[in-house]
Amino acid sequence: MNPTIDYHAILPELILSGTLVVVLVVDVFLRPPRKWLAMPLSFAGVLAAFVATLTLIGADRTTFGGSYHVDPFAVLFKVFFLSVAMIVLFLSLRYFREGRYYQGEYYFLLLSSVLGCVMMPSSRDLLMLFISLELVSAPAFLIAAFRKNDPRSNEAGLKFFLIGVLSSAVMLYGMSLIYGVTGSTNLYEIGKALAGHLGGQETLALAAILFVVTGFAFKVSAFPFQFWAPDTYEGAPVPVTAFLASASKAAGFTGLLQLMFVAFIHQAAFWGPVFAAFSIFTMSIGNLVALQQRQAVRLLAYSSIAQAGYMLLPFALAGHGVDKEAFAAAVTYILIYAIMNLGAFAVVVAVSRKSSALLIADFAGLMRNAPLLALAMTIFMVSLAGVPPTAGFWGKFFVFRAGIDAGGIGIALAVVMVVNSVISLFYYLAIPRQMILVEGPEEPMRSPALVTFVAALAAAAVIAVFVYPDLIAHFPPLSTLVGS
Amino acid sequence: MTGQEYAFVVLALVGTVGAVRLVTAKNVVHAALYLVVTLAMVGSIYLVLGAEFVGWVQILIYVGAIVILFLFGLMLTKAPIGRESLDNQQRGLALLVALAVLAGLVFLIQDAFHWGDRKMNLVHNTTGEVGRSIFQHYVLPFEAVSFILLAALIGAVVLARREERE
C-alpha cells in the first residue's frame, strides 16, 4: 500500500533537512562565544549533501508519483545551489560573528532557504514547485531583516515580504486556474493537456499562464516588478544579499524554466512576446538606473535587475525552433552570472568591514590596500559587463547566438542586449576606476581569509571558464528539459 | 436549480457581502469579524461541494485559529477600543483595481466554463483518502511545508525578540 520512496534520489534533501534540525538543536546548547560553531556544522551538512548530489550525476530517477524528478537538469542545479550555499556560508562567518547577530538561527534559516533551492529544480508538480518557492522565500524574508537595529534592514525585510506574498498569491491563483483547465498538477501532464484541444478554455489558460509568470517576475525582479530589489538588497546583511542575488534568483529562474519549457511550451507563441517585453524593459531600466548609483550594493542590485533581463531573453526565443539552444543559453547564463555576482559580493563583504555605508567612493585606493581583492573585483566587473577575457562574455555570447539563430524578433533582442551591455560598461567600470585611479586613504585592509579565498576562487573560475568554455557550456545542453 | 445551487448562491452572497464589508469596515476588529464571515462561507462552499474534510479544516484553521490570532495581535498592539476607526486615502484607486480584476476574472471564467452548461459530478472524498494522498503522494511537499512553518516561527521569534543590553 505504501508507494516506495526512492531515498537515494532525495538523499541531498534529507541530509540538508537533518542538518537544519541539528544546527537548531546544537545552537541551543552553545554558549554565546561559541555560537559561530553553527557555521562549520552547517558547512559539513551542505558538503555532505553536495557529495550525495554528486553520486546522483547521470541519474534519471522519478519518485513521489512523478512529481519529483532527479535528472541531469536537476542535478546540475542542485550542485550549483549547494556550491553557492557553501560560498555564502564562507562569506557569512565573520560578518555574523562580529556583528552579534543570532547566528544559529541565521544558519538555520539560510539552510532552509537552500533546501528550497535544492528542491526547486526537481519539482515537476505545481504544488511541489510552489512550496519549494515558498521555502526559498520565507526564510529569505526573515534573514533580509536580520540587522534588527537598522531601519533599512527592517524595510528590506518588510518590502521583500509584502512583495513576495503578493506575488505568491497571484501565482497561486494562476496555478489553481491551470489546475482547473487541465485537471492535473503534474507539469508533464499539464504540458500534454495544454497541447491538445482546450475546448474554449484557451483564454483562461493563457491568463493563468500570465498570472504564474507575473508571480515569478516578482521573484526574479523583472520590470515592472523590480522596485523591491534595490531596497531589499541594500538593507539586508551583505552575505544575505549575495544569496538573494544569486541562489534565490536562480531558483526563481529554474522554476520558470521548468514551467515554461515543460508545462507551457505549447503556448510559447503567446508568452514569447511577453518575455521579450519583460527582457527589454528589465535590462534597459536596470542599466539606466544603475548609471546613477553611488552606493555599491544598490549598484549591484540594479545590475542584477539588468542581468535578469538578459536571463529572460532566451525565454522570448521559445517556439522559434531554437528551444534547445535557448534553454541551454539561459541555464549557462544563470550559472555564470551567479559565479561572478557572488565574487563581486565577496569583495563587497570584505569592504563592508571597513565602511558599512559601502559607497562606491569607499572603494578608492583598494588597488593599493588590497591588490588581490581589487584585481578580483575588476575581473568581476568586466565579466558582468560581458567583455572578454571573462566568463561573462560566453554567457552573453550564447544568449546572443540563440537570438541570432532564432531570427526575427530574436535579432532585435540580441541587438538590444548588445546596446545594453555597452551602456552597462559605464557603471561597471566605475568601480575599477575608483579602485585603481583614485587615491584613497592608505591603510592596508585585512580581509577575512575565507572571504578572500571566495573572491580569488570566483575570479579564477571566471577566467578559467573563459579559457575553457567547455567547463560550463558542456553541461547545460545535456541537461535540457526540452525535446525529451 | 437544485438545492445545492441555492445553497451555493446564498453562501456566495453572504461571503461576498462579508468580503466587501471587510475592506470597507473602519474598525479593524470589525474587519476581522467580517473576515470570519467570509472564511466561514468559503468553508461552507467546500462543504456544499462535498469536500467535507477540507471544509471543516478551513473553518477550524481559519475561523478558529487564524482570525483569533489576528484579534490577539490587534489587541496586543493597538486595537482601538470601542468606536475608534482607521482609514487611509487609497480608496478610489483600490476600488478601481479591484473592479478591474473582478471584471477580468469574471470575463475569463465565464468565457472558459460558460454559464451553467457544464455539469461535473461531485467526487466525495473521504478523510481517509485525503490523508492517504497527503502522506503518500504528497509527503515531500507536506514535510517541506513543515520546514517553512518552522522557519517562519523561528525567524519571527528572532525578529520580535527584544535585544538584550549588557
Next chain:
Amino acid sequence: MGWLDWMLLLARIVLTFFMLLFALVIVIWLERKFIADMQTRPGPLRAGPRGVLITLADGMKLFFKESFVPTLADRPVYLIAPILAVVPAFLAFSVIPWGTHVTLFGREIPFQIADLNIGILWVLAMTSMTVYAVVLAGWSSGSNYPLLGSVRSSAQMISYEVGMGLALISVLMFTGHLKMSEIVAGQGGYYWGFVPRWNFIPQFPAFLLYLIAGLAETNRPPFDLPEAESELVAGFHTEYSGWRFAMLYLGEYLNTITVAAIATTLFLGGWRGPHPSFLPWLWPIAWFALKILVIFYVYVWIRGTMPRIRYDRLMAFGWKLLIPLGLFWVLATGTIVLLPGLYGSRGRLVAVGLIVGIGMLLLLAADVLERPRSRSREGASP
C-alpha cells in the same frame, strides 16, 4: 428524507436542547454544593429541596434585571458576544451520542443529533469558536479590565487548543475513526474479561492531556485567568449585566458539560456500561450522565484544591510541557498502532519497549539539562 424524519430530527434537537438546559441547572447547583462541602459550609439551601432550584432562581433574577450597554461599548459586537458563548457549545454537543437509540415509528432513532463523518473535527472547530465569545466580549466592552481578560484568554485558549488537538489526534489514530458513533462502537468489549475496553486505558496520557486542556479551554480554575477577580475585577464579563451576563455564565458551564461529554465519548466508552435488559434505552443515558458527572466532579475538586496559576507559568506549562508531551504521545500512538502490523505480535512488545525507553530517555535528558535555578530569583516570587 420524508417529513417524518425531519420532524424526528427536530424533536431530537429540541430534546437535546432541553436536556442540556436541565443538565445546566443541575450541574451549577452541584458545583455549588460540592464546593460548599469542600469548604464545610452548607451552600444554597432555600430554593427548592436542598437548594436545587437555585440556578433557576438566579436565572430569573438576572433575566429581570436591567441589561445595559456601556457608553463606550462597541454595540453590535457587544450584543453578539453572549450569543457566541452559547451557540457553539450547543453545536459541539450535537455530534455526541448520549445514548443508544430507541425504535419509534419503525425507525431506529439514535440519541444523537447528527453523526457526522468528521465528528472530532467538528468538535474541534466548535470548541475553537468559543474563544470568540470571550475575546469579543472583552474587547467590545470598551474598558481596560475586560480587554486584558480577553487578551489573556485568547492566548490561553489558543495555546491549550493545540494540546487538546494533539490529544484528540492520538485518539483518532488509535481508533482510526473520526465518527463519534464508531469511536463509541470501538470501545465495546473487555480486556481480560472484566476491564472495559475504554480508550482511557491505552490512551491514558491523551486522556490526562485532554482533561487539562479542557480545563483551560473552559476557563475553569486553576486556569481562570481571563476572569481572575483579584486582578481583573471580573475579567472579560465585567461590563455585562442582566440576561447577557447570564448567557456568558451559562456558556461557560455549557462548555464544561460539552468538554466532559467529549471526554466521556472519546475516552470513557460513551454510553457504554453494564445494564439490565429492562428499559434498554434508558440505562445508557444514565451511564452517560454518570460519567459526565464524574469528570465534572473532578473538575470541581480541582477548583476546590488548586490555587490559580500565575500567567507566565500557565503559558510555560502549556507550551513547554503539554504540547511536547502531546507530540510525544502522538508519536508513541503511531508506534503502537503501526508496529504490530509490521512485526506481528512481537511488534507490540517492541512498541511498548520503545515508548518506555524513549520516555525514560526524555525524562533523563530533562533532568540532566535542567539547570539549577538561581536562588534569589525563586525567593523573590514566593
